[in-house]
Amino acid sequence: MIYLDLFWTFFQIGLFTIGGGQAMIPMIMTNVVNKGWMEYEALVDFIAISESTPGPFAVNIATYSGLVAAQGAGGIGVLGAMCSTLGVVLPSVIIILLIAKIFTTFMKNRAVKEVFLGVGATVTGLLASVWFSLFLTLIFGLSIANYSLVGTFNPDWISLGLFAVVMPVSFIKIKGKKFPPILLVVICALLGLLVFGLFDYFGVAV
Amino acid sequence: MEKRTAKQYFKELFQMFLVFLKIGFFSFGGGYAMLALIEGEVVDKKHWLTHSEMSEIFAIAESTPGPIAINTATFIGAKRLGVFGGIFATLGVVIPSFAIIVALSYILELVKDNKWVGFLFRGIRVGVLVLIARAVLSFFKNMRKTVFSFALCAIAFLLVFLVKVDVIYVILGTIVLCSIIVAWESYYRNHRLHMLGTAEYYSERLGKPLEVDEYVGEKSVQKGIVKIRKGKDAETASEEGGV
Numbered sequence: 031m032i033y034l035d036l037f038w039t040f041f042q043i044g045l046f047t048i049g050g051g052q053a054m055i056p057m058i059m060t061n062v063v064n065k066g067w068m069e070y071e072a073l074v075d076f077i078a079i080s081e082s083t084p085g086p087f088a089v090n091i092a093t094y095s096g097l098v099a100a101q102g103a104g105g106i107g108v109l110g111a112m113c114s115t116l117g118v119v120l121p122s123v124i125i126i127l128l129i130a131k132i133f134t135t136f137m138k139n140r141a142v143k144e145v146f147l148g149v150g151a152t153v154t155g156l157l158a159s160v161w162f163s164l165f166l167t168l169i170f171g172l173s174i175a176n177y178s179l180v181g182t183f184n185p186d187w188i189s190l191g192l193f194a195v196v197m198p199v200s201f202i203k204i205k206g207k208k209f210p211p212i213l214l215v216v217i218c219a220l221l222g223l224l225v226f227g228l229f230d231y232f233g234v235a236v
Numbered sequence: 237m238e239k240r241t242a243k244q245y246f247k248e249l250f251q252m253f254l255v256f257l258k259i260g261f262f263s264f265g266g267g268y269a270m271l272a273l274i275e276g277e278v279v280d281k282k283h284w285l286t287h288s289e290m291s292e293i294f295a296i297a298e299s300t301p302g303p304i305a306i307n308t309a310t311f312i313g314a315k316r317l318g319v320f321g322g323i324f325a326t327l328g329v330v331i332p333s334f335a336i337i338v339a340l341s342y343i344l345e346l347v348k349d350n351k352w353v354g355f356l357f358r359g360i361r362v363g364v365l366v367l368i369a370r371a372v373l374s375f376f377k378n379m380r381k382t383v384f385s386f387a388l389c390a391i392a393f394l395l396v397f398l399v400k401v402d403v404i405y406v407i408l409g410t411i412v413l414c415s416i417i418v419a420w421e422s423y424y425r426n427h428r429l430h431m432l433g434t435a436e437y438y439s440e441r442l443g444k445p446l447e448v449d450e451y452v453g454e455k456s457v458q459k460g461i462v463k464i465r466k467g468k469d470a471e472t473a474s475e476e477g478g479v
Contacts, residue, residue, distance in 0.1 A: 046407045049378075050304045052371040056396065057403045071361070078360040081367055083340065085260050085333025086270070088303035093337040108338060115334055119326060122302025123310050127322050129296065130314035141418045146299050148414035149407060151385035154375040155392030156403055161368045163397065168361050177398055192362040200366050208370075215363045222359015223352065230355070 032103040033113045036096050039065070040117030044088070048149045051087030056156040058091060067099035074164065082212040092118040169193070188229065188236060192221055249317055249324055255282065256309050256328030263305070270305045274312070284316050305329055 039061050047054040055077065062068050068076075073095075080090035092114040100110020166172045171184040196218055200209045229236045240248070255277050263270035271294055278284050285293070293315070297307035306326055313325030347353045379385050388410060395401040 042404055044302050046301060046404055047303065048299070048301050048407075049375065050298070052368075053375070054303075055368065055371070057407075060396075060403050074361050074364050075357045078364045078367070079340065079344075080337075083333070083336050084263055085336065086303045086305035086329065088306070089330050089333040090337050093334050094341055097338060097341050107341070111334065111338055115330060118303070119306050119330060122300070122306040123322060123326055125300055125302065126297075126307050126310040127314050127319055129300065130311055130322070131319075141415070141422075143299070144418045145411055145414040147380050147385070148388060148410050150375065151379050151388040152392040152407060152410040154372065154379050155389035156396055156406065157368065157372045157375055158389070159393045159397040161365070161372050162393075164365060164368065168365060174397060174400075189358065189362050192359065193365055196362060196366050197369060200370055211367055214366060215360055218359045218363030218366070219356045220359070222362065223356050226355035226358055227352065230351075236355075236358075 032100055032105050033110060035065075036099055036110055037113040037117040040092050040096070040114040041121060043092075044118040045121040047088065048146055049153055051091075052157070053153045054088050054091070056153075056160045058095065059160055062095050062099070065099075067095060067102060070167065072098070074168070078215045078218075082215040088118055089115055188225055192218070192225065196221070245317065249320060251282070252313055252317060252321055253324040253328045256313075256325045257331060258328075259309075260329040260332035271308065274308055278312055285312065289315075 043054055043057045043061065046057065059070075059073065062073055063070050076091060076094050080087050080094070083090055093111045096111040096114025097107040099114070101107040103110075163173065166174070166179075167181075169186050169190050170181075171186070172179050172181040174180070196214070199217070200214055202209055204210070226236050259270060259273050259277060263273050275287075275290055279287055279290050293308060293311045294304075297304050297311060300307055306329065309325040309329040310322040312321075314322035317324075376389075379389065392406050392410070395406050396403060
Protein backbone atom coordinates (compact mmCIF):
# COMPACT_ATOMS: atom_id res chain seq x y z
CA MET A 31 0.00 0.00 0.00
CA ILE A 32 1.42 3.30 -1.14
CA TYR A 33 0.55 5.33 1.97
CA LEU A 34 2.19 2.90 4.35
CA ASP A 35 5.18 2.56 2.05
CA LEU A 36 5.54 6.36 1.93
CA PHE A 37 5.27 6.66 5.68
CA TRP A 38 7.80 3.93 6.36
CA THR A 39 10.30 5.15 3.75
CA PHE A 40 10.24 8.71 5.04
CA PHE A 41 10.32 7.51 8.64
CA GLN A 42 13.61 5.79 7.87
CA ILE A 43 14.87 8.87 6.07
CA GLY A 44 13.97 11.06 9.05
CA LEU A 45 15.61 8.64 11.45
CA PHE A 46 18.92 8.40 9.63
CA THR A 47 19.38 12.05 8.76
CA ILE A 48 22.03 13.50 10.99
CA GLY A 49 23.14 17.06 10.29
CA GLY A 50 20.10 18.77 8.83
CA GLY A 51 17.95 18.53 5.75
CA GLN A 52 20.70 18.47 3.16
CA ALA A 53 22.13 15.31 4.67
CA MET A 54 18.84 13.83 3.58
CA ILE A 55 19.39 14.40 -0.15
CA PRO A 56 21.32 11.16 -0.83
CA MET A 57 18.70 9.03 0.87
CA ILE A 58 15.78 10.76 -0.82
CA MET A 59 17.50 10.49 -4.20
CA THR A 60 17.97 6.74 -4.00
CA ASN A 61 14.64 5.88 -2.40
CA VAL A 62 12.30 8.12 -4.34
CA VAL A 63 13.88 7.47 -7.72
CA ASN A 64 14.48 3.73 -7.25
CA LYS A 65 10.90 3.17 -6.16
CA GLY A 66 9.72 4.95 -9.29
CA TRP A 67 7.86 7.61 -7.34
CA MET A 68 9.44 10.47 -9.19
CA GLU A 69 11.77 10.92 -12.13
CA TYR A 70 15.34 11.93 -11.42
CA GLU A 71 15.05 15.28 -13.16
CA ALA A 72 11.74 16.14 -11.52
CA LEU A 73 13.35 15.47 -8.16
CA VAL A 74 16.34 17.66 -9.00
CA ASP A 75 14.00 20.49 -9.97
CA PHE A 76 12.17 20.04 -6.75
CA ILE A 77 15.30 20.25 -4.63
CA ALA A 78 15.66 23.80 -5.92
CA ILE A 79 12.03 24.56 -5.17
CA SER A 80 12.38 23.16 -1.64
CA GLU A 81 15.32 25.42 -1.03
CA SER A 82 13.39 28.45 -2.15
CA THR A 83 10.05 27.98 -0.43
CA PRO A 84 9.64 28.76 3.25
CA GLY A 85 9.92 26.05 5.84
CA PRO A 86 12.28 23.18 6.53
CA PHE A 87 13.79 21.65 3.40
CA ALA A 88 13.07 18.12 4.61
CA VAL A 89 9.37 18.79 5.08
CA ASN A 90 9.05 20.47 1.69
CA ILE A 91 10.64 17.63 -0.17
CA ALA A 92 8.79 14.93 1.78
CA THR A 93 5.46 16.63 1.15
CA TYR A 94 6.07 16.90 -2.56
CA SER A 95 7.41 13.36 -2.95
CA GLY A 96 4.42 11.99 -1.08
CA LEU A 97 2.01 13.99 -3.19
CA VAL A 98 3.53 12.96 -6.50
CA ALA A 99 4.01 9.32 -5.47
CA ALA A 100 0.45 8.90 -4.24
CA GLN A 101 -0.95 10.54 -7.38
CA GLY A 102 1.27 8.35 -9.53
CA ALA A 103 -0.06 5.27 -7.78
CA GLY A 104 -3.62 6.37 -8.38
CA GLY A 105 -4.22 7.47 -4.79
CA ILE A 106 -5.08 10.76 -3.17
CA GLY A 107 -2.12 13.15 -3.40
CA VAL A 108 -2.72 15.10 -0.21
CA LEU A 109 -3.07 11.91 1.82
CA GLY A 110 0.24 10.65 0.47
CA ALA A 111 1.82 13.99 1.32
CA MET A 112 0.51 13.73 4.87
CA CYS A 113 1.93 10.23 5.29
CA SER A 114 5.39 11.14 4.05
CA THR A 115 5.51 14.39 6.06
CA LEU A 116 4.38 12.62 9.21
CA GLY A 117 6.98 9.95 8.52
CA VAL A 118 9.84 12.41 8.15
CA VAL A 119 8.88 14.43 11.22
CA LEU A 120 7.95 11.66 13.65
CA PRO A 121 11.44 10.27 14.41
CA SER A 122 12.67 13.78 15.25
CA VAL A 123 9.73 14.47 17.49
CA ILE A 124 10.07 11.18 19.35
CA ILE A 125 13.82 11.49 19.78
CA ILE A 126 13.72 15.11 20.91
CA LEU A 127 10.86 14.50 23.33
CA LEU A 128 12.90 11.68 24.85
CA ILE A 129 16.01 13.81 25.04
CA ALA A 130 14.13 16.77 26.52
CA LYS A 131 12.47 14.52 29.10
CA ILE A 132 15.07 11.98 29.98
CA PHE A 133 18.51 12.25 28.53
CA THR A 134 19.57 15.87 28.54
CA THR A 135 23.07 14.61 29.15
CA PHE A 136 22.86 12.08 26.33
CA MET A 137 24.20 14.47 23.72
CA LYS A 138 27.15 15.43 25.85
CA ASN A 139 28.21 11.81 25.98
CA ARG A 140 31.61 11.38 24.34
CA ALA A 141 30.66 8.13 22.64
CA VAL A 142 27.57 9.69 21.03
CA LYS A 143 29.64 12.61 19.79
CA GLU A 144 32.24 10.27 18.31
CA VAL A 145 29.61 8.26 16.46
CA PHE A 146 27.97 11.40 15.07
CA LEU A 147 31.33 12.72 13.90
CA GLY A 148 31.77 9.45 12.02
CA VAL A 149 28.34 9.78 10.46
CA GLY A 150 29.25 13.34 9.47
CA ALA A 151 32.23 12.01 7.52
CA THR A 152 30.09 9.39 5.81
CA VAL A 153 27.45 11.94 4.87
CA THR A 154 30.17 14.08 3.28
CA GLY A 155 31.04 11.14 1.04
CA LEU A 156 27.39 10.44 0.29
CA LEU A 157 26.67 14.03 -0.68
CA ALA A 158 29.79 14.11 -2.83
CA SER A 159 28.53 11.02 -4.62
CA VAL A 160 25.13 12.65 -5.18
CA TRP A 161 26.81 15.74 -6.56
CA PHE A 162 29.08 13.82 -8.88
CA SER A 163 26.24 11.66 -10.23
CA LEU A 164 24.15 14.77 -10.75
CA PHE A 165 27.00 16.52 -12.50
CA LEU A 166 27.54 13.59 -14.87
CA THR A 167 23.84 13.35 -15.65
CA LEU A 168 22.98 17.02 -16.03
CA ILE A 169 26.07 18.13 -17.87
CA PHE A 170 27.15 15.07 -19.85
CA GLY A 171 24.03 12.87 -19.99
CA LEU A 172 25.92 9.97 -18.41
CA SER A 173 25.29 7.77 -15.41
CA ILE A 174 26.91 4.86 -13.60
CA ALA A 175 25.53 1.34 -13.73
CA ASN A 176 27.32 -1.97 -13.19
CA TYR A 177 30.60 -0.18 -12.47
CA SER A 178 30.71 1.59 -15.81
CA LEU A 179 29.50 4.73 -17.50
CA VAL A 180 26.29 4.38 -19.45
CA GLY A 181 24.38 6.75 -21.72
CA THR A 182 25.36 8.78 -24.72
CA PHE A 183 27.97 11.44 -24.20
CA ASN A 184 26.00 14.58 -24.91
CA PRO A 185 27.61 17.52 -23.17
CA ASP A 186 25.45 20.49 -22.27
CA TRP A 187 28.02 23.27 -22.60
CA ILE A 188 25.52 25.99 -21.73
CA SER A 189 24.75 24.46 -18.33
CA LEU A 190 28.43 23.87 -17.70
CA GLY A 191 29.09 27.52 -18.52
CA LEU A 192 26.33 28.65 -16.18
CA PHE A 193 27.74 26.45 -13.43
CA ALA A 194 31.21 27.90 -13.94
CA VAL A 195 29.75 31.40 -13.55
CA VAL A 196 27.37 30.81 -10.66
CA MET A 197 29.59 28.62 -8.47
CA PRO A 198 32.14 31.37 -7.69
CA VAL A 199 29.32 33.89 -7.18
CA SER A 200 27.81 31.60 -4.53
CA PHE A 201 30.89 32.06 -2.37
CA ILE A 202 30.22 35.78 -2.00
CA LYS A 203 29.17 36.59 1.52
CA ILE A 204 26.37 39.04 2.13
CA LYS A 205 26.62 40.87 5.45
CA GLY A 206 28.91 38.13 6.70
CA LYS A 207 26.35 35.46 5.90
CA LYS A 208 26.33 32.74 3.28
CA PHE A 209 24.87 33.66 -0.09
CA PRO A 210 21.15 32.95 0.43
CA PRO A 211 19.99 29.81 -1.42
CA ILE A 212 16.77 31.40 -2.59
CA LEU A 213 18.66 34.23 -4.29
CA LEU A 214 20.91 31.66 -5.90
CA VAL A 215 17.96 29.72 -7.27
CA VAL A 216 16.30 32.90 -8.56
CA ILE A 217 19.51 34.01 -10.29
CA CYS A 218 19.90 30.59 -11.90
CA ALA A 219 16.29 30.56 -13.03
CA LEU A 220 16.62 34.00 -14.64
CA LEU A 221 19.96 33.12 -16.23
CA GLY A 222 18.44 29.90 -17.56
CA LEU A 223 15.50 31.76 -19.01
CA LEU A 224 17.78 34.35 -20.58
CA VAL A 225 20.56 32.15 -21.93
CA PHE A 226 18.53 29.15 -23.10
CA GLY A 227 15.88 31.55 -24.43
CA LEU A 228 18.48 33.49 -26.43
CA PHE A 229 20.00 30.34 -27.91
CA ASP A 230 16.55 29.11 -28.77
CA TYR A 231 15.64 32.44 -30.34
CA PHE A 232 18.67 32.31 -32.62
CA GLY A 233 17.76 28.81 -33.65
CA VAL A 234 20.46 26.90 -31.79
CA ALA A 235 19.13 23.59 -30.46
CA VAL A 236 19.33 23.56 -26.67
CA MET B 237 8.39 23.76 33.39
CA GLU B 238 6.79 26.47 35.46
CA LYS B 239 3.56 25.90 37.33
CA ARG B 240 0.54 27.20 35.46
CA THR B 241 -3.20 26.91 35.66
CA ALA B 242 -4.94 24.92 32.93
CA LYS B 243 -6.12 28.12 31.29
CA GLN B 244 -2.62 29.60 31.19
CA TYR B 245 -1.28 26.34 29.83
CA PHE B 246 -3.70 26.23 26.91
CA LYS B 247 -3.19 29.89 26.20
CA GLU B 248 0.54 29.43 25.98
CA LEU B 249 0.10 26.27 23.92
CA PHE B 250 -1.92 28.26 21.41
CA GLN B 251 0.65 31.07 21.40
CA MET B 252 3.41 28.52 20.87
CA PHE B 253 1.56 27.16 17.88
CA LEU B 254 1.07 30.64 16.42
CA VAL B 255 4.69 31.65 16.89
CA PHE B 256 5.95 28.56 15.12
CA LEU B 257 3.33 28.96 12.41
CA LYS B 258 4.80 32.38 11.77
CA ILE B 259 8.33 30.99 11.79
CA GLY B 260 7.30 28.26 9.37
CA PHE B 261 5.85 30.84 7.01
CA PHE B 262 8.70 33.29 6.97
CA SER B 263 11.83 31.21 7.09
CA PHE B 264 13.44 30.76 3.72
CA GLY B 265 16.58 28.80 3.13
CA GLY B 266 16.40 25.81 5.41
CA GLY B 267 17.12 25.06 9.04
CA TYR B 268 20.04 27.35 9.68
CA ALA B 269 18.29 30.41 8.32
CA MET B 270 15.40 29.53 10.58
CA LEU B 271 17.50 29.63 13.72
CA ALA B 272 17.90 33.40 13.65
CA LEU B 273 14.16 33.84 13.27
CA ILE B 274 13.43 31.42 16.11
CA GLU B 275 15.88 33.19 18.36
CA GLY B 276 14.23 36.54 17.63
CA GLU B 277 10.73 35.29 18.37
CA VAL B 278 11.31 32.94 21.27
CA VAL B 279 14.07 34.70 23.16
CA ASP B 280 13.82 38.40 22.33
CA LYS B 281 10.07 38.79 21.96
CA LYS B 282 8.41 36.14 24.08
CA HIS B 283 11.18 35.60 26.65
CA TRP B 284 10.34 31.92 26.79
CA LEU B 285 13.98 30.96 26.98
CA THR B 286 17.33 32.61 27.62
CA HIS B 287 20.06 32.98 25.02
CA SER B 288 22.23 30.34 26.60
CA GLU B 289 19.38 27.82 26.82
CA MET B 290 18.71 28.58 23.18
CA SER B 291 22.25 27.92 22.01
CA GLU B 292 22.27 24.65 23.92
CA ILE B 293 19.07 23.62 22.17
CA PHE B 294 20.53 24.51 18.77
CA ALA B 295 23.58 22.41 19.50
CA ILE B 296 21.43 19.42 20.39
CA ALA B 297 19.10 19.97 17.43
CA GLU B 298 22.07 19.96 15.09
CA SER B 299 23.46 16.70 16.35
CA THR B 300 20.32 14.61 16.65
CA PRO B 301 18.71 12.82 13.73
CA GLY B 302 16.12 14.68 11.69
CA PRO B 303 15.66 18.15 10.22
CA ILE B 304 17.19 20.87 12.42
CA ALA B 305 14.12 23.10 12.27
CA ILE B 306 11.84 20.30 13.47
CA ASN B 307 14.23 19.30 16.23
CA THR B 308 14.50 22.88 17.47
CA ALA B 309 10.74 23.46 17.40
CA THR B 310 9.99 20.21 19.23
CA PHE B 311 12.66 20.89 21.84
CA ILE B 312 11.52 24.44 22.60
CA GLY B 313 7.89 23.34 22.82
CA ALA B 314 8.74 20.40 25.06
CA LYS B 315 10.94 22.48 27.31
CA ARG B 316 8.23 25.06 27.95
CA LEU B 317 5.06 22.99 27.84
CA GLY B 318 5.91 19.32 27.86
CA VAL B 319 4.93 16.75 25.25
CA PHE B 320 1.98 18.71 23.85
CA GLY B 321 4.12 21.82 23.59
CA GLY B 322 6.56 19.85 21.45
CA ILE B 323 3.82 18.51 19.24
CA PHE B 324 2.12 21.87 18.72
CA ALA B 325 5.34 23.73 18.00
CA THR B 326 6.21 21.09 15.40
CA LEU B 327 2.75 21.25 13.85
CA GLY B 328 3.12 25.01 13.62
CA VAL B 329 6.40 24.81 11.79
CA VAL B 330 5.24 22.06 9.42
CA ILE B 331 1.80 23.30 8.36
CA PRO B 332 2.91 26.33 6.27
CA SER B 333 5.46 24.25 4.33
CA PHE B 334 2.93 21.57 3.75
CA ALA B 335 0.23 23.91 2.50
CA ILE B 336 2.57 25.88 0.26
CA ILE B 337 4.05 22.78 -1.32
CA VAL B 338 0.67 21.18 -1.98
CA ALA B 339 -0.55 24.38 -3.65
CA LEU B 340 2.67 24.71 -5.61
CA SER B 341 2.52 21.16 -6.91
CA TYR B 342 -0.76 21.88 -8.67
CA ILE B 343 0.71 24.97 -10.29
CA LEU B 344 3.75 22.97 -11.39
CA GLU B 345 1.49 20.37 -12.96
CA LEU B 346 -0.17 23.12 -15.05
CA VAL B 347 2.97 24.74 -16.38
CA LYS B 348 5.39 21.84 -16.73
CA ASP B 349 5.10 21.44 -20.51
CA ASN B 350 5.69 25.10 -21.28
CA LYS B 351 8.92 25.72 -23.23
CA TRP B 352 9.92 28.75 -21.17
CA VAL B 353 9.27 26.97 -17.90
CA GLY B 354 11.58 24.28 -19.28
CA PHE B 355 14.35 26.86 -19.79
CA LEU B 356 13.73 28.22 -16.31
CA PHE B 357 14.16 24.78 -14.81
CA ARG B 358 17.30 24.05 -16.80
CA GLY B 359 18.77 27.11 -15.15
CA ILE B 360 17.47 25.99 -11.78
CA ARG B 361 19.10 22.57 -12.17
CA VAL B 362 22.44 24.32 -12.44
CA GLY B 363 21.46 26.09 -9.23
CA VAL B 364 20.92 22.70 -7.57
CA LEU B 365 24.40 21.63 -8.67
CA VAL B 366 25.78 24.74 -6.98
CA LEU B 367 23.67 24.23 -3.84
CA ILE B 368 24.74 20.61 -3.41
CA ALA B 369 28.36 21.52 -4.10
CA ARG B 370 28.09 24.08 -1.31
CA ALA B 371 26.54 21.48 0.99
CA VAL B 372 29.42 19.08 0.25
CA LEU B 373 31.92 21.82 1.06
CA SER B 374 30.24 22.80 4.30
CA PHE B 375 29.99 19.17 5.43
CA PHE B 376 33.64 18.76 4.51
CA LYS B 377 34.55 21.84 6.54
CA ASN B 378 32.82 20.42 9.61
CA MET B 379 34.39 17.01 9.14
CA ARG B 380 37.13 16.07 11.56
CA LYS B 381 40.28 15.84 9.47
CA THR B 382 41.61 12.45 10.48
CA VAL B 383 42.65 9.50 8.34
CA PHE B 384 39.67 7.60 9.69
CA SER B 385 37.22 10.33 8.64
CA PHE B 386 38.73 10.57 5.16
CA ALA B 387 38.53 6.80 4.82
CA LEU B 388 34.87 6.78 5.88
CA CYS B 389 34.14 9.57 3.44
CA ALA B 390 35.91 7.84 0.54
CA ILE B 391 34.37 4.44 1.25
CA ALA B 392 30.89 5.94 1.50
CA PHE B 393 31.45 7.72 -1.82
CA LEU B 394 32.57 4.57 -3.61
CA LEU B 395 29.89 2.35 -2.09
CA VAL B 396 27.11 4.63 -3.22
CA PHE B 397 28.58 5.95 -6.46
CA LEU B 398 29.93 2.71 -7.90
CA VAL B 399 28.46 -0.22 -6.00
CA LYS B 400 25.05 1.46 -5.58
CA VAL B 401 24.58 0.30 -2.00
CA ASP B 402 21.46 1.65 -0.30
CA VAL B 403 22.35 4.83 1.56
CA ILE B 404 20.61 3.72 4.76
CA TYR B 405 22.90 0.70 5.04
CA VAL B 406 25.95 2.89 4.60
CA ILE B 407 24.83 5.16 7.45
CA LEU B 408 23.81 2.22 9.64
CA GLY B 409 27.18 0.60 8.93
CA THR B 410 28.96 3.78 9.99
CA ILE B 411 27.00 3.92 13.23
CA VAL B 412 27.82 0.29 14.04
CA LEU B 413 31.49 0.63 13.08
CA CYS B 414 31.98 3.82 15.10
CA SER B 415 30.19 2.35 18.11
CA ILE B 416 32.47 -0.70 18.05
CA ILE B 417 35.56 1.49 17.77
CA VAL B 418 34.47 3.76 20.62
CA ALA B 419 33.68 0.78 22.84
CA TRP B 420 36.99 -0.90 22.02
CA GLU B 421 38.91 2.32 22.62
CA SER B 422 37.48 2.88 26.06
CA TYR B 423 38.05 -0.79 26.99
CA TYR B 424 41.63 -0.59 25.72
CA ARG B 425 42.34 2.64 27.53
CA ASN B 426 41.13 1.33 30.87
CA HIS B 427 43.04 -1.93 30.59
CA ARG B 428 46.27 -0.61 29.19
CA LEU B 429 46.59 1.72 32.14
CA HIS B 430 46.36 -1.26 34.44
CA MET B 431 49.04 -3.04 32.51
CA LEU B 432 51.50 -0.18 32.42
CA GLY B 433 52.48 -0.30 36.04
CA THR B 434 51.61 0.96 39.46
CA ALA B 435 52.02 4.38 40.91
CA GLU B 436 54.95 3.15 43.02
CA TYR B 437 56.67 1.86 39.89
CA TYR B 438 56.44 5.25 38.33
CA SER B 439 57.50 7.15 41.37
CA GLU B 440 60.62 4.94 41.41
CA ARG B 441 61.28 5.61 37.76
CA LEU B 442 60.72 9.31 38.15
CA GLY B 443 62.75 9.38 41.33
CA LYS B 444 60.13 11.39 43.10
CA PRO B 445 56.96 10.43 44.88
CA LEU B 446 53.69 10.78 43.04
CA GLU B 447 50.52 12.06 44.61
CA VAL B 448 48.77 9.09 46.18
CA ASP B 449 45.69 9.37 43.99
CA GLU B 450 47.51 10.00 40.78
CA TYR B 451 48.13 7.45 38.16
CA VAL B 452 50.25 8.02 35.13
CA GLY B 453 50.46 6.63 31.60
CA GLU B 454 53.95 5.63 30.45
CA LYS B 455 54.07 8.02 27.49
CA SER B 456 52.90 10.84 29.70
CA VAL B 457 55.76 10.09 32.08
CA GLN B 458 58.32 10.14 29.30
CA LYS B 459 57.05 13.51 28.18
CA GLY B 460 57.07 14.69 31.77
CA ILE B 461 53.36 15.31 31.61
CA VAL B 462 51.51 13.87 34.53
CA LYS B 463 48.19 12.80 33.23
CA ILE B 464 45.96 11.69 36.00
CA ARG B 465 43.66 8.81 36.52
CA LYS B 466 42.37 9.09 40.01
CA GLY B 467 41.48 6.72 42.78
CA LYS B 468 40.37 3.20 42.13
CA ASP B 469 42.38 2.56 38.99
CA ALA B 470 45.65 3.09 40.83
CA GLU B 471 44.59 0.88 43.69
CA THR B 472 43.47 -2.03 41.54
CA ALA B 473 46.62 -1.74 39.52
CA SER B 474 48.86 -1.98 42.53
CA GLU B 475 46.93 -5.00 43.80
CA GLU B 476 47.49 -6.74 40.49
CA GLY B 477 51.15 -5.93 40.74
CA GLY B 478 51.42 -3.95 37.51
CA VAL B 479 53.83 -4.95 34.75
